[in-house]
Amino acid sequence: MEAEIGSGHMARAGWRFCSTTMRGEPEQMTMITDPVQTATLPDGEGPDGQLRPTRRGRLVATAAATVVGMGIFAFGYSLGGYFANSEGEPATVIAATWARDHGLGGVVAVAEDFYYGNIDTVEAGGAPEISAELEGQSAANAVPDGSASAPPHLNPPANMTSPAAETVAGEGVWQPVASSVDGVPAVYATRIRPDDVYTSQFASLMWFDPKLADFTMIPGYQEPGGESPTEGALPQSEWSRVLANFNGAFRLQDTGGGYYYNGTEVAPLQEGIASTVIYKDGSIKVGEWGRDFTMTPEVAVVRQNLHLLLDGGVSKASDGFSWGATTHGENLAWRSAIGQREDGSVVYVGSPGLSAESMADTLVRAGVARAMVLDMNDWWVAGFYFTHDANGAPVCHKLDPNIQEGCDRFLKSYKRDSFQVLAKPGMAVGGEQPKP
Numbered sequence: 001m002e003a004e005i006g007s008g009h010m011a012r013a014g015w016r017f018c019s020t021t022m023r024g025e026p027e028q029m030t031m032i033t034d035p036v037q038t039a040t041l042p043d044g045e046g047p048d049g050q051l052r053p054t055r056r057g058r059l060v061a062t063a064a065a066t067v068v069g070m071g072i073f074a075f076g077y078s079l080g081g082y083f084a085n086s087e088g089e090p091a092t093v094i095a096a097t098w099a100r101d102h103g104l105g106g107v108v109a110v111a112e113d114f115y116y117g118n119i120d121t122v123e124a125g126g127a128p129e130i131s132a133e134l135e136g137q138s139a140a141n142a143v144p145d146g147s148a149s150a151p152p153h154l155n156p157p158a159n160m161t162s163p164a165a166e167t168v169a170g171e172g173v174w175q176p177v178a179s180s181v182d183g184v185p186a187v188y189a190t191r192i193r194p195d196d197v198y199t200s201q202f203a204s205l206m207w208f209d210p211k212l213a214d215f216t217m218i219p220g221y222q223e224p225g226g227e228s229p230t231e232g233a234l235p236q237s238e239w240s241r242v243l244a245n246f247n248g249a250f251r252l253q254d255t256g257g258g259y260y261y262n263g264t265e266v267a268p269l270q271e272g273i274a275s276t277v278i279y280k281d282g283s284i285k286v287g288e289w290g291r292d293f294t295m296t297p298e299v300a301v302v303r304q305n306l307h308l309l310l311d312g313g314v315s316k317a318s319d320g321f322s323w324g325a326t327t328h329g330e331n332l333a334w335r336s337a338i339g340q341r342e343d344g345s346v347v348y349v350g351s352p353g354l355s356a357e358s359m360a361d362t363l364v365r366a367g368v369a370r371a372m373v374l375d376m377n378d379w380w381v382a383g384f385y386f387t388h389d390a391n392g393a394p395v396c397h398k399l400d401p402n403i404q405e406g407c408d409r410f411l412k413s414y415k416r417d418s419f420q421v422l423a424k425p426g427m428a429v430g431g432e433q434p435k436p
Contacts, residue, residue: 087415088405093379116331122353126200132170132191136177136387136397151181151427154209154345156188160365164193174207177397178243178385179430181423186212187243187385189399192365194351194358198332201353203362204400206244206383208346213243213421214282215346217261217301220416224252224259224303226266232414240392241422241429245410246348246383246399247336247375248417249276249305257289257304269295274308274372276338277301282424286340287370303417309337310371315360329356334381338419339363339371348419350374350383351400379404380416388430 086094099107160172172192176185186209191202208215219225220232234242252259252266257273259266269275271290278284278301285293288308295302309316321329336350337359347366349359356373363371375381383399384407396407410418423429 089379093377116333120333122198122201122332124197124199126198128168128191128193128200128202130191130202130401132168132173132202134175134177134189134191134397136385136395137175150184151212153184153186153211154343156185156207156209157341157345157347157367160190160192162193163196163361164199165196166199171202177206179388179423181209181212181243181429182427184212185209186423187421189385192362194354194362198353198358201332201351202400203349203351203354203359204383205347205349205362205366206246206385206399207366208244208348208421210283210344210346212424212427214424215278215284216282216420216422217248217276217278217303218410218418218420219261220248220414220418222415224248224266224417226259226261226264229262230413232410232416232418233412234410234418234420238420238422239394239411240388241425242386242394242411242420243423243429244348244383244385244421245418246338246350247380247410248419249303249372249374250376255305257306258302259304260295260299260302262300269302269304272307273304274306274370275302275304276372276419282422284340284346286338286346286372292370306373308370309356309360309373310339310363310368313364313367313369315357315364317356317360321356331355333376334378335359335376336374336381336383337363337371338374339366339368341367342369347371348374348383350381350403352378352402375416382409384410390431392429392432 083091083094089097156174156176159174162168162171164171170191172190174188174190176187177189178185178187180186188207189205190207191204193199194201194203218230218232218234219228221228234245249255255273256270257267257275258269260269269289273289274286275289275293276284276286277293277299279298280300281298287293288311289302289304307316307321309321317329332353332355334350334352335354335356336348339347339349341347347363347368349362349366354362360371382403382405384396384403385399386394386396388394394411396411398407410420
């Protein structure tokens with residue numbers, strides 16, 4: 001125990017207990033003190049000359065540690081919420097989504113450029129690992145083409161010529177897939193090498209006949225924002241009519257454009273931006289907003305994304321195309337796009353190993369006049385087509401067998417938007433008998 005005894009002095013105090021006497025009486029108990037001379041030290045300096053934290057310094061350090069701890073907790077809590085609400089996405093996709101939501105889109109773009117340029121690269125040459133023959137083919141022309149009973153329809157595109165020196169069986173051949181509509185195929189698909197350098201890659205495409213099919217867009221419960229009446233799901237009442245579905249466009253903040261849905265302009269539409277417009281009668285157009293179409297009472301959906309990738313049948317991929325806060329167009333990655341031919345038919349492409357230029361060139365070979373970029377990266381690019389069993393339930397087929405996740409992604413509740421291709425009402429689907 002220490003007791004203060006004067007300015008600049010301390011005394012060491014203690015009690016001395018003596019043993020008892022022979023009679024059991026205690027001897028005298030005395031208190032002793034030993035004066036110790038001490039020096040007055042500068043604030044924050046110990047007796048050995050070493051600096052010691054002051055009370056103020058300790059408070060500042062504690063406050064700083066608290067702030068840092070709270071920041072780490074907030075970061076962990078925020079990022080943890082994204083993991084908790086994921087639907088199977090890999091950690092890299094979840095982290096990239098979190099970063100984009102917190103103003104770090106440019107950082108993500110740089111990281112993606114490095115990843116695709118140095119890690120997830122595609123070797124030149126080689127042969128495709130998947131077949132050019134597609135599964136789930138429909139009974140082509142169950143109703144003889146040109147017969148009186150055949151409904152009005154378009155002919156599929158001419159077969160495509162591969163840029164590769166050595167072609168693979170079935171490459172570039174448009175094959176009827178999905179359920180027929182009134183006995184006539186409404187969906188065709190093909191696979192073809194996108195260029196003559198990376199010959200191990202196939203670009204996979206689908207073609208849709210707008211005389212037999214209607215189009216709609218289902219907004220996800222998160223993207224692109226605004227109303228989501230079905231939480232991203234195709235109503236089950238429409239499953240017997242579904243012929244195909246595929247991914248939507250970039251997240252709204254990365255599109256450079258706007259979005260209109262069901263009478264509401266969720267984000268202002270921008271003139272000069274590539275747009276996919278769906279009308280209330282189920283028809284669809286792809287083009288440039290303000291030039292090829294404007295708002296009318298018949299418009300149901302306008303989804304905008306960047307500038308046109310193709311215009312007038314000419315690729316714009318190398319014309320200083322602006323990608324915004326996404327990886328650059330020269331990287332080989334999973335990419336997708338929607339295009340329209342002059343006859344009104346629609347083409348979707350969604351595949352790995354595509355640069356913006358090779359994707360655009362592939363669409364040119366398919367006869368596409370105008371095209372809009374859709375989503376990219378291996379998790380978000382997904383295209384499916386459907387046959388139907390005897391009970392009318394859809395049976396799903398992946399356009400590319402390496403597509404991530406299950407085939408029901410765009411049938412059930414989902415966070416991102418999708419385009420849906422449905423047989424026109426009143427027309428027989430698959431094994432149904434054509435209605436009179």
